[in-house]
Amino acid sequence: MLIEPGKLLATVNNPDDLKKLDQTQLVQLCEELRNFIIDNVSVYGGHFGASLGVVELTVALHYIFNTPKDQLVWDVGHQAYGHKILTGRRDIFHSNRMYKGMSGFPKMKESEYDAFGVGHSSTSISAALGMAVASKYKGDEEKQHIAVIGDGAMTGGLAFEGMNHAGVSNSNLLIILNDNCMSIDPNVGALKDYLTDITTSHTYNKMKDEVWNVLGKISKFGPNAREIISKVENSIKSFLLSQSNMFESLNLRYFGPVDGHDVNHLVSILDDLKDIKGPKILHCITRKGKGYGPSENGNQTTWHAPGKFDKLTGEIRKKVHDTPQPPKYQDVFGHTLVELAENNQKIMGITPAMPSGSSMNIMMKAMPDRAFDVGIAEQHAVTFSAGLATQGLIPFCNIYSSFMQRAYDQVIHDVCIQDLAVNFFLDRAGFAGADGPTHHGAYDIGYMRCIPNMIVAAPMNEAELRNLMYTSQLPRKGQAFTIRYPRGQGVMPEWRTPMEEVKIGTGRKIKDGEDIAILTIGHIGNYAVEACEKLAKKDLNPAHYDMRFVKPLDEEMLHEVFANYKKVITIEDGCLMGGFGSAVLEFMAENNYSAQVKRLGIPDAIIEHGEQIELQKECGFDPEGIEKAVIALTEPAMAKS
Structure with missing residues (x-):
């Protein structure tokens, strides 16, 4: 149409x-x-x-x-x-x-x-x-x-x-x-x-209009008149x-x-x-x-990007589902933050101009003296959080992954060099979708894992996000903590699970397997689960490990993987250059293992806009792409056919 x-x-x-x-x-x-x-x-x-x-x-x-x-x-x-x-x-x-x-x-x-x-x-x-x-x-x-x-x-x-x-x-x-x-x-x-x-x-505006009318006729005056009028104009502005x-x-x-x-x-x-x-x-x-x-007279935040709507009635069209749907990760963050803050008076929330986009607005409404929108000022958000941390408070600083790029120096200089326990939550990690390359959260795994005094983790589902959030507010000796999650829905309609501590640097085995191991980080692990179900129908049985932490890596788990599998696939919704797969390769080399490793993720290229699944398919780490990668690594002849 x-x-x-x-x-x-x-x-x-x-x-x-x-x-x-x-x-x-x-x-x-x-x-x-x-x-x-x-x-x-x-x-x-x-x-x-x-x-x-x-x-x-x-x-x-x-x-x-x-x-x-x-x-x-x-x-x-x-x-x-x-x-x-x-x-x-x-x-x-x-x-x-x-x-x-x-x-x-x-x-x-x-x-x-x-x-x-x-x-x-x-x-x-x-x-x-x-x-x-x-x-x-x-x-x-x-x-x-x-x-x-x-x-x-x-x-x-x-x-x-x-x-x-x-x-x-x-x-x-x-x-x-x-x-x-x-x-x-x-x-x-x-x-x-x-x-x-x-x-x-009103007084200033009335006088301003009169000055403007004079200035509009300035061409009729000589240079001295221009100087006099300029001085009069400035005096009026300063006085009024x-x-x-x-x-x-x-x-x-x-x-x-x-x-x-x-x-x-x-x-x-x-x-x-x-x-x-x-x-x-x-x-x-x-x-x-x-x-x-x-739009003009209603909720302008809603009408910033409302999606499709009925022009005549103004009704925003929403998908109707017959069954309960998983929540957005951002909403799990927002509600869980309030749960934690109710039991821990040291928790403070910070976001740079994205209270609704990050769901920090939930805490801002419930605890307005403990949650801050600092404006479009990511650098300030990070250093403000560092200041809070020096006083024994626990900052939960929520910034979109691509926007965190604007505050990278502050993360290093003001937080990690000083070994401050600031918690960073990177929303919109991975492909952001229709907003395109300026908004894709492609680089945070690579740019965060290289910084000393930094923990980097990503949950595979809503329960894991809650557990990581719970863990991040427990006492620890310094170290910043980065938790990344994607734009959009999770996978658990019943997501309000009891929270428990996760030992930092530990992953979890999703399933045993034969011949090949799949290592995933974050939400994209759900695609591997889907791919494994399809592969089972083809008599292929890869093992699947949810690594959960990029830094520190679960070395005990990686020793198990490389001792038992000679073929390994790593999957991440982040850049391959310096990312999760690179960290696994570094571990393999440093420990003298030898295996055939295939890394799936965002290549060294600018990926344009589109739906998330379209872009993931383009880069080969949608469920079908994962399935093909396993087949190609385990049965080359079958892959060619």
């Missing part, structure tokens, strides 16, 4: 077509663009509220600026659906986030209009500044560089680092702050309060706000706040701003989910 675009939108195949429209037609175009996004996402799924909130801004940007020569960076890419539709991808938009289809985020390989790939937040200012400095160096100072950053992304430290440099760069950079008080969950922190102060200062303007203090010319849903006003403002040289920031007030009632 292909969605037909509106009459005006059907004529816009690129920004040059957009510029052919009369400005009076832009309101209608915005309405058609918004409806096209609503229609497609309701049928095919995807991110939703963020792109609806910047429809007018997107149209205005491409109407005024000469993209792709003028370079536009979106932060985060959730906002970019309208941008993609206006830049030649309208007719393939239905493939958004599907296997082999269009990426859900801007991607340089996909289009020349995507100036920079963005999946993680807070990168736009630094990237656009780099582009601006390069243009200045090459003598192309007429080229424009625009960073559109959400107020949620502005809480990330990298955004402040970029602004700090931009203020002294004298480069042609325009930062557009898309202020809607939301990232995925509602924004938190002092910056949110500061932006609210600016937004709600309770504190001096933060952006102005960084030497960024501040304009706003302005209505981000008035497309004609935005066109006028952007037309003025493109002629003002140097670094500057435009503060736009928008509403996430604008133009679709259930």
Whole structure:
């Protein structure tokens, strides 16, 4: 089912077509663009509220600026659906986030209009500044560089680092702050309060409009008048706000706040701003989910990425099951954390801007003084947790696997070098699915197991996750503890099992076998169970070991494996380079064993987006791939046939 675009939108195949429209037609175009996004996402799924909130801004940007020569960076890419539709991808938009289809985020390989790939937040200012400095160096100072950053992304430290440099760069950079008080969950922190102060200062806004009108006519004055008006403008801002303007203090010319849903006003403002040289920031007030009632006025966290829904009623379509279903791993974490915290007053919960995504919101509701959303600030989350640990508390720091990459130095420098007992829970480990390579948790096994004073484990099911969580809060001498688990459901509908301690560095034998041993780590072990059941029908009987810990490895179990099996398969939903299989090979070499070892996992390549099972199949560690690997290793002739 292909969605037909509106009459005006059907004529816009690129920004040059957009510029052919009369400005009076832009309101209608915005309405058609918004409806096209609503229609497609309701049928095919995807991110939703963020792109609806910047429809007018997107149209205005491409109407005024000469993209792709003028370079536009979106932060985060959730906002970019309208941008993609206006830049030649309208007719393939239905493939958004599907296997082999269009990426859900801007991607340089996909289009020349995507100036920079963005999946993680807070990168736009630094990237656009780099582009601006390069243009200045090459003598192309007429080229424009625009960073559109959400107020949620502005809480990330990298955004402040970029602004700090931009203020002294004298480069042609325009930062557009898309202020809607939301990232995925509602924004938190002092910056949110500061932006609210600016937004709600009626006196300041009235005076600001008058100053803006004067500045809009600046071309009629000489250079001395420009200097005088600039001083007057700065004085008004400092006088009317309770504190001096933060952006102005960084030497960024501040304009706003302005209505981000008035497309004609935005066109006028952007037309003025493109002629003002140097670094500057435009503060736009928008509403996430604008133009679709259930999203705009309902739970905006739910409507960030609602999945498929009924456009007319706003009812989100959910699968109906006849039997009880296993919970999501994140929910097992959230509820188990509260259970543990009720019995251990030292436990504290920390997450960087993902309370609903990680289910930390369950503890935040039950124990608001012991659970913290620190904003999009993974580095701070880790070092804040380290500070808690120095005082004898037990931090449960939950960060998506791919986001933990942003705090790697803090894990080493602030936690492991100091041998602090911080517990890290890495959600979305393995393939993240439709979000693609920026969100795949492909590398955490490799990058965590190489750090001294670090324990690394992964549960095969919900009961094992609960047991590992229980173990992690027991007294131990230092050592950080990383527990990784995937996005999505587990395998146990009856998951509220009694918790018990797991001896660190011990695995468990799932089944005995002959000729070949399968070693798995984490949830992917359930695929091996499924494969073994199918192999039994072919008279093949591999042994299966759930290793449970990557570091320390269960050496007693590995001695058993290599003493009894000359053929071994390792399986992990992480990178093969330096991962679990590599650890097993290291053990084999160090202990002078000899065996034929086949490693299954994520290869040394960037794997694109798609459903998790599609990507696992592509990499050969879905149940069928495991079955084929066993056959190939045990009966080569049978595998060839």
